[in-house]
Amino acid sequence: xxxxxxxxxxxxxxxxxxxxxxxxxxxxxxxxxxxxxxxxxxxxxxxxxxxxxxxxxxxxxxxxxxxxxxxxxxxxxxxxxxxxxxxxxxxxxxxxxxxxxxxxxxxxxxxxxxxxxxxxxxxxxxxxxxxxxxxxxxxxxxxxxxxxxxxxxxxxxxxxxxxxxxxxxxxxxxxxxxxxxxxxxxxxxxxxxxxxxxxxxxxxxxxxxxxxxxxxxxxxxxxxxxxxxxxxxxxxxxxxxxxxxxxxxxxxxxxxxxxxxxxxxxxxxxxxxxx
Amino acid sequence: xxxxxxxxxxxxxxxxxxxxxxxxxxxxxxxxxxxxxxxxxxxxxxxxxxxxxxxxxxxxxxxxxxxxxxxxxxxxxxxxxxxxxxxxxxxxxxxxxxxxxxxxxxxxxxxxxxxxxxxxxxxxxxxxxxxxxxxxxxxxxxxxxxxxxxxxxxxxxxxxxxxxxxxxxxxxxxxxxxxxxxxxxxxxxxxxxxxxxxxxxxxxxxxxxxxxxxxxxxxxxxxxxxxxxxxxxxxxxxxxxxxxxxxxxxxxxxxxxxxxxxxxxxxxxxxxxxxxxxxxxxxxxxxxxxxxxxxxxxxxxxxxxxxxxxx
Numbered sequence: 001x002x003x004x005x006x007x008x009x010x011x012x013x014x015x016x017x018x019x020x021x022x023x024x025x026x027x028x029x030x031x032x033x034x035x036x037x038x039x040x041x042x043x044x045x046x047x048x049x050x051x052x053x054x055x056x057x058x059x060x061x062x063x064x065x066x067x068x069x070x071x072x073x074x075x076x077x078x079x080x081x082x083x084x085x086x087x088x089x090x091x092x093x094x095x096x097x098x099x100x101x102x103x104x105x106x107x108x109x110x111x112x113x114x115x116x117x118x119x120x121x122x123x124x125x126x127x128x129x130x131x132x133x134x135x136x137x138x139x140x141x142x143x144x145x146x147x148x149x150x151x152x153x154x155x156x157x158x159x160x161x162x163x164x165x166x167x168x169x170x171x172x173x174x175x176x177x178x179x180x181x182x183x184x185x186x187x188x189x190x191x192x193x194x195x196x197x198x199x200x201x202x203x204x205x206x207x208x209x210x211x212x213x214x215x216x217x218x219x220x221x222x223x224x225x226x227x228x229x230x231x232x233x234x235x236x237x238x239x240x241x242x243x244x245x246x247x248x249x250x251x252x253x254x255x256x257x258x259x260x261x262x263x264x265x266x267x268x269x270x271x272x273x274x275x
Numbered sequence: 276x277x278x279x280x281x282x283x284x285x286x287x288x289x290x291x292x293x294x295x296x297x298x299x300x301x302x303x304x305x306x307x308x309x310x311x312x313x314x315x316x317x318x319x320x321x322x323x324x325x326x327x328x329x330x331x332x333x334x335x336x337x338x339x340x341x342x343x344x345x346x347x348x349x350x351x352x353x354x355x356x357x358x359x360x361x362x363x364x365x366x367x368x369x370x371x372x373x374x375x376x377x378x379x380x381x382x383x384x385x386x387x388x389x390x391x392x393x394x395x396x397x398x399x400x401x402x403x404x405x406x407x408x409x410x411x412x413x414x415x416x417x418x419x420x421x422x423x424x425x426x427x428x429x430x431x432x433x434x435x436x437x438x439x440x441x442x443x444x445x446x447x448x449x450x451x452x453x454x455x456x457x458x459x460x461x462x463x464x465x466x467x468x469x470x471x472x473x474x475x476x477x478x479x480x481x482x483x484x485x486x487x488x489x490x491x492x493x494x495x496x497x498x499x500x501x502x503x504x505x506x507x508x509x510x511x512x513x514x515x516x517x518x519x520x521x522x523x524x525x526x527x528x529x530x531x532x533x534x535x536x537x538x539x540x541x542x543x544x545x546x547x548x549x550x551x552x553x554x555x556x557x558x559x560x561x562x563x564x565x566x567x568x569x570x571x572x573x574x575x576x577x578x579x580x581x582x583x584x585x586x
Contacts (some may be wrong), residue, residue: 012378019367019375026366026402100360107326107356109379109422111347187308253525 016194038080045072046142046238056238061101069142074231075200078224080130085123090173090187099182103272107186124163133137151230158226161254165219168261194220279304279457285319285334294320294479307458309472317481318461355419355427360490361411367405369414370396380422393417393447411442429460445470465570496569499533505558
């Protein structure tokens, strides 16, 4: 590959992303799930559960008291990141495998790398849109406190690693989807299970160890924990497994998903299941 | 003219079914070539091997000098493909689709020109979900030529269309071929092949059983004249059947004699009838089946024998 080829791949990836964004934007159902769903969650849970969460006993010195909405915003941001990448991408890709859209695309000179870049770019763009809406809503309506500079940095790298990692899972799960009609159901099942075992609604420590291990294999648990480090005071790390935010481990797990998973899922990706 | 497509002994099997059976084919540049045959004959399997979608089990394939199985990326830059099924792309307008497609090629056609060419200019800003089947098909055609390809594949471009929509689609395809590209189309309509193609390959049970232009196809399929009549019930036909071994009886008892010397045979039949006291042969017909009838017979025959073509 020379420079011109790389420039072409990047350029076409960008335009493929724009095409995708436009398509999703014009599908009311998809738009609803992407944008409205996490916001509804945030509104409902934060309105119902107004209590404050307990300060970890190991914390020393003065620890600010945190409302549940502050805790929950971390989890729901994680779900938003994972939902857009895994859920939305997996569903739309699967449908496109069955309806012949990807078969037609495979007949064009669109580089495969541009195709997958466009997909990840689409998920990134929608994730960022969602996060902006949710954070503004959280701050204005529920008094969520904005992270500090360090927190913003962590948020950015978690998005940049979390979205591609979720996309890998979204691409991979298309392999086990038997038909276009089955796509939403097959994808919702692991999505819901992962939400319950990844410390989104309940703390990780309240789960049995083996379930913690299962959750630890998948990106969502690490997204949620990393985001708690963004939205909660540092002292709350004592409530986490290993009494730490485990950010290095999160980066490694997400990185492995991206590098190993993306390569494997691209190589085995099926462009045409319309027959 | 040099060959755009050159294939040798190409074979594709699905389990025990041989969908394409040792096919050889040479297609010259600038031609419109029709692969004509009934459903299940192997047309789509063959064209998808040429397009790079399917892997052959045996044989050599060269399309524009490339092996589609191994050099699909290079090939895709120079071919346009219309698949059997239209792609939905419901949220996008023809203009948006074509502008995106144009970016993929090195020397694309102007988007408006492509819309004009297929007669979609007035629907350029209409959502894909609001286009009719015929309009979607025209968008498929526009997408396939936007990159100014040297070779265009059309897999059953008008299947499911009414007569008017087919005529319109044919006009569009003619417009495409006037630009100088080689076109390969599959069809199970004889008249489509006749209207569009300079050369026809008749495919049945995975084999090319005839190749030539439409005049040659007519000669090839031209058969004997048929003398037929409806014998009265109870008439003893045994000596007639002995004399003419090739007489066949239809389900309604109608007798039919294929012959290359209709005048001689008709005279003999009349003599035979007179000797039985029949002056007037009931419902006598002397006819020559046309190409369409011959083709339909072939189609029916093979539909009865062949399982559905894997798509």
